[in-house]
Amino acid sequence: MTLNELRYLVAVADHRHFGKAASACFVSQPTLSTQLKKLEEQLGVILFERTNKSVRPTGIGEQVIDKARRVLDQVEDIRTICRGDREPLCGARSLGVIPTLAPYLLPWLLPPLRRAHPALELIVVEDITERLIARLKEHSLDGAMVALPTSASDLIERPLFDEPFYVACPGGHRLARARAVTLADLESEPILYLADGHCLRDQALAICGGAARDPTGDFRATSLETLRQLVAAGLGFTLLPALAIPEDQRDLAGVAVRPFAGTAKRRIGLVCRATYPHLDEIDLLAQLVIDHLPASVRPLRSALNQ
Amino acid sequence: MTLNELRYLVAVADHRHFGKAASACFVSQPTLSTQLKKLEEQLGVILFERTNKSVRPTGIGEQVIDKARRVLDQVEDIRTICRGDREPLCGARSLGVIPTLAPYLLPWLLPPLRRAHPALELIVVEDITERLIARLKEHSLDGAMVALPTSASDLIERPLFDEPFYVACPGGHRLARARAVTLADLESEPILYLADGHCLRDQALAICGGAARDPTGDFRATSLETLRQLVAAGLGFTLLPALAIPEDQRDLAGVAVRPFAGTAKRRIGLVCRATYPHLDEIDLLAQLVIDHLPASVRPLRSALNQ
DNA sequence: TAAAAATACTCCATAGGTATTTTAT
């Protein structure tokens, strides 16, 4: 049985005339006759009772025609579904974003994304890099925005922007009035870090002197907002990524944010499986992110290589 | 798009492995790969994300696979339906029977028919020959049992049996005690006929002297039972076909039934469209009728020729 | 007799096979 045979069957049922049915199918009458006969032979059933003046479905013919219509409808559905999917970034997509980025970047990203791709049903998953990558590999995410580099192999990375780190100082501290803070300034100060698993914790540790300087008694916040409150309470210093700093309110609520002397930054990128079939969409999204970043971060020109 | 392509698609979805899927479909791996790739190209969509170690459906792939399964299920349904229909005399069939035959023959026919073909859902339509034939031609009947010959062309006739006519005499009449009744006996007696349209009326008229002897004032009953009552009331004579006569009760309720001298009879046959696709079923039914007739009629041997 | 379906036959597009290469772990 072939789909064409079913098409011919339905055409004959509709036209009740082999010649007209054949025209409607854009084939010759003998072709249609032969195929229909073959179908009848394969099914072991007579589908139409025909004379040279009339063509009428038999009882079993009616049933088969009915089913055949449904088959063809569903085939057409498949075509429709796929045609709809040709449009990039439409339908369900899931994007992972690390917690130290999501709340600060998404307000910049989502409005233009929604404007450009209204049919996109984006699901944002906020989690630490390790778990985001695990989910990428098990196909439960389409892409993820994390700090680069990811040690993971068989992933493709699209660098998006470099995000400088700032130093958050307790409001009353003398450094709160410095123009910039150096690594030496922090040498003897308590540093507050995020909890284990956050990449930002590791980056901060690396910058501020490594694990050696990390006293076991340190506070371990699970969000930058908590960390910010701890700084405001005078418990110590911390590093904040640029996007986490309200643009015009660098000194607010007992926290003074000062530039870090030197070039402390993290690189944020979009990653996906190397085999992900819609790299075009990844690139589209990457470009959209780059185009709508605030001035506080440095976009990396065009995400099309490596 | 072809059904085989959809089969390959579903097989790959099930096995998540091209080689195994190919084996399951009894084709080579390259064949399956090629066909699936062609399907993807035609649909303009990637259905599986594959490495050499893993094969996983994409989002759109899941949707298409789902539809494809339904398509294949329905195709299988078609096969099942047709396989079921290969068994003769099962499912819905409609049979027309003339009113002067139905109530007397069906009690003989239906029980063995039900026994031999329990899955048959027979619809019996009782009407006069003319309308039965009209319904045959418009395909709203599969077959009909009528008196032969039918003038209708493009119908096939299967003779079933010859049914002798008897004379029903009013109980008190002198002929009620005759051994047999001759045409001459009836010469001066009133004859009762069925209403217009019944073939039995025409046959009785033909036997008893034609339209010339039919006074306009005659009673026109619409059933043999009414006619029998009229005879019992002494209003006249009539012809009754053999089956209409209770076997062991030829003289009952004021009606004496006597043989007709000579060979007055009607021939009953099964008719269907010449193009009817299940002549085998017609023959099956004909044989079944013949095999279960009461002794009062003469079956016509084997219904397989004209 | 005329209109329509069925048959005869020819051709080529393509599904399927085998052998091989590419790829990714």
Next chain:
DNA sequence: ATAAAATACCTATGGAGTATTTTTA
């Protein structure tokens, strides 16, 4: 290094065409 998918290339089945015959209303 190895297992698996992709590619190259060949073969042959069968879908589709034209020309013709058969059928039946």
